[in-house]
Amino acid sequence: MLQVSDIRENSEDIIKRLAIRNINAKPIINDVLDFDEQRRQMQTQLDATKAEMNALSKEIGNLFKSGQADKANALKVKTSELKDTIKSVEQALNDKALALQDMLYKIPNVPNVLVPEGNSDEDNLETLRDGEIPQLHDGALPHWDLAKKYDIIDFELGNKIAGAGFPVYKGKGARLQRALIAYFLDKNTDAGYTEYQLPHVVNEASGIGTGQLPDKEGQMYHITADDLYLIPTAEVPGTNIFRDVILNESDLPIGITGYTPCFRREAGSYGAHVRGLNRLHQFDKVEIIRVEHPSKSYEALDGMVAHVQDILKELELPYRILRLCGGDLTFASALTYDFEVFSAAQERWLEVSSVSNFETFQSNRLKLRFKNADGKNELAHTLNGSSLALPRILASILENYQTEAGIRIPEVLKPYTGFDIIN
């Protein structure tokens, strides 16, 4: 959520930069300015009326105490009119404030100057490409066939138990998945992130805090009986650790990491590009989250990108980094880098990580602040990224590391798997 004070001061600039997302924000920004102006007028009126009421009440109290009950009762008559005014202005103010908030909820974050123009993923800017694309032997298979051949992932069984998009991992497949989780967590904690185990459900306030609610509730599984949501990413419980928190400046930066399953409804998309592990309703992910001083957040973003890069290098997977264009940027992000690995049998790039700086967009909703050098509360910046998402990494390992003798295990994972080939 953008800050009203920012919109007041820089409305022209904000409109210009939102145009990079291909939206014409002028009407809604003008509405925000109007509503804000009206809201503040009402607030001033309400404050003045309340001040009058308070003074009157005090006077009445004093009169009663000094035994002048008749004078006090005479004053009481005057209060009822003030009371009515307070009630009606208060109601109008609340309505206005809610309407203003609804508007603000609908405005996406302002893109950073580095965000390229564009409409779709085709306009994303490739900033780096690294790693060897392996030459596969004749008869190499896509991962869904490998999964069946070596009996390590059972999609049909998942269908039976839960439905499409809920695969069952078995034997060495399950072990490889667990190895990846442990390896990722170790890499993250070695880089200074503190490991957390977080709830896999969140309440409504948390969903609002990170921007999934309102409006995007369709993407989350909703447990209506208890009004809880299955998390679509550890970002939601992880970032909400800091909801309504005022940190000391010396607490920054904060880095946390956590493994969670992620649940996404993502209804209405079927076909070859979502086959196998490419897109699921439940998948595993290890997330990194940072809380940063505003002056350091872009440096931190670069650090996160370098960190994820390091992991992909160690796994010896061919990858590329994309700077997302305005049309592809998520609602809350100011700047996002996507990581894609090349899955050699499908011959496709698969997104395995998305690293973003949200600046104050989330912290404004969360009320996540720190006391700055002047002793004032200032919104912190939040960032997060996948480090890493499991299924597509697993898919690319299966495909890229396949040989006629079986699927080799990347060197760094061997201590975690305890075996060096799936055959």
Place this chain on the structure above:
RNA sequence: GGAGAAAUGGCAGAGUGGUCGAAUGCGGCAGUCUUGAAAACUGUUGAGGGUCACACCUCCGGGGGUUCGAAUCCCUCUUUCUCCGCCA
């Protein structure tokens, strides 16, 4: 799931209708003293809105109500604790 108790500032803890944004202690910060530190002493120390700055308004778990006036009374929700039951 049943019965009872409670929720106040960073923490502990007073406060049952007005002078309470809230005693007191601890902690934090600044100062005095000291070569330095500790101790002691003095001062200061919640958040949000609003203002050039003041004024002023709001907040004692959340929401609603009674009253001229609510931390204090009433209703409701949530959470925590104790006892009982169940349980990985």
